[in-house]
Amino acid sequence: MQDHYTFAQPGIQRLVFKLKELVRRIDEPVSKHIEEQGLEFLQFAFRWFNCLLIREIPFHLVTRLWDTYLAEGDALPDFLVYIFASFLLTWSDKLQKLDFQEMVMFLQHLPTHAWTHQELEMVLSRAYMWHSMFNNCPSHLAS
Template structure:
């Protein structure tokens, strides 16, 4: 991976075309391998019965039951299934729930984590 280009740059208005051609090529290569790694970790999300998403939702339920018993019990009392609200989160990797700046930071974390986030 190449070094970050302009960490303080406004990512929402960044003009990639203004960069030198060699830098653009490096960005393209880095983007390809990052996306490849990301897709390797979520393949099960998009196969029949979506076992990847099912497992992530179960992991979320187990985590909430340990960390916030009150909200977990509230969900159970009112028969709220985690799948009802967490499916979209897992399906879109939280992209539709957060602003672009936060999404980029979150995806950076996905890429930096060797285990646990997408697996």
């Protein structure tokens, strides 16, 4: 993850691209809506990758999230893409009803303040499921 924190942060930029492609494969309607509204994944996902979702979830859930991060070890950067896709698609239906400005505001202030371990476990479970489905088939990230 060292290249996440070097000049121009190429590691984060690569993962944001992979996130966009993964979301397109998993949930084309929300991906298409985000694109039609002109919202770039870099506009919201950069902070997610830079802060590893610590700013997006309640503090009492951070330990559980970091437990997953540590368990992934060197594979963490690739797995983050699946976690963040699952996190984003938690609100797939809602996002498809929002215009550009509403999406930006929503994604900057996600309604996670009342989350319990159950919501986080759902995000992580979907991430593990998608990881096992797609990670050994990298063509899912091809155009």
